[in-house]
Amino acid sequence: MTQETFKNTVFILKDEMYRFAKRFVMSSDEAEDVVQDIMMKFWQKRDELEQFGNLKSYALKSVRNECLNRLKHHDVKIGFADMQLHRSELYSMDVDNLKEYIIGFINQLPEKQKLVIHLKDVEEYDVSEISEMLEMEENAVRVNLMRARQKVKEQISQLMSYEKRSITR
Numbered sequence: 001m002t003q004e005t006f007k008n009t010v011f012i013l014k015d016e017m018y019r020f021a022k023r024f025v026m027s028s029d030e031a032e033d034v035v036q037d038i039m040m041k042f043w044q045k046r047d048e049l050e051q052f053g054n055l056k057s058y059a060l061k062s063v064r065n066e067c068l069n070r071l072k073h074h075d076v077k078i079g080f081a082d083m084q085l086h087r088s089e090l091y092s093m094d095v096d097n098l099k100e101y102i103i104g105f106i107n108q109l110p111e112k113q114k115l116v117i118h119l120k121d122v123e124e125y126d127v128s129e130i131s132e133m134l135e136m137e138e139n140a141v142r143v144n145l146m147r148a149r150q151k152v153k154e155q156i157s158q159l160m161s162y163e164k165r166s167i168t169r
Contacts, residue, residue: 001046010042010049013056017063024067034066105155106148112136113148120145 001009014035021031038059042049052058106117115134119125120141127145131138 001049006043006046009055010046010059011039013059014039016056017059020060021063021067024064025070030070034063034070038062038066101159102152102156105152108155109148109151113144113151116141116144117148117152121149 017035017038018031021034022028025031025034041062042059049055049058106114109117112134116130119130119133120127125133127138127141130136130141134141136144
């Protein structure tokens with residue numbers, strides 16, 4: 001399909017497509033975006049468009065589908081924003097307070113685990129360096145680090161579930 005043919009068959013439908021899109025999305029800007037996106041897709045598939053018998057029907061169906069996809073995407077974004085807001089309300093624990101809890105959890109660990117997690121996560125040493133410092137096998141360092149992190153994670157989860165229960169009451 002040449003540019004002239006495209007202009008005379010597809011591009012002339014743009015006003016009707018815009019009015020149709022505006023019924024769905026209720027926003028002039030969004031309707032224009034829908035039509036522009038579909039026109040781009042049509043231009044990219046211009047050689048395939050001739051196989052559709054009723055181009056106007058195909059164009060309006062494409063507008064409808066694009067609008068529904070955008071509305072669905074918009075609903076998902078709104079739902080995600082609501083969930084994030086709710087989550088931040090549930091876990092509105094002061095950051096300094098949480099830091100104190102985590103330090104307390106680390107201090108409750110067995111000595112080897114406490115040393116390993118401190119050296120790795122606070123001091124940022126490599127496993128090989130920690131292995132040399134503590135005169136441990138590298139695998140032992142990794143195992144102690146994994147166990148320490150797991151225990152701290154479990155305690156944080158318990159704290160968060162406690163906070164959640166006390167907020168919702």
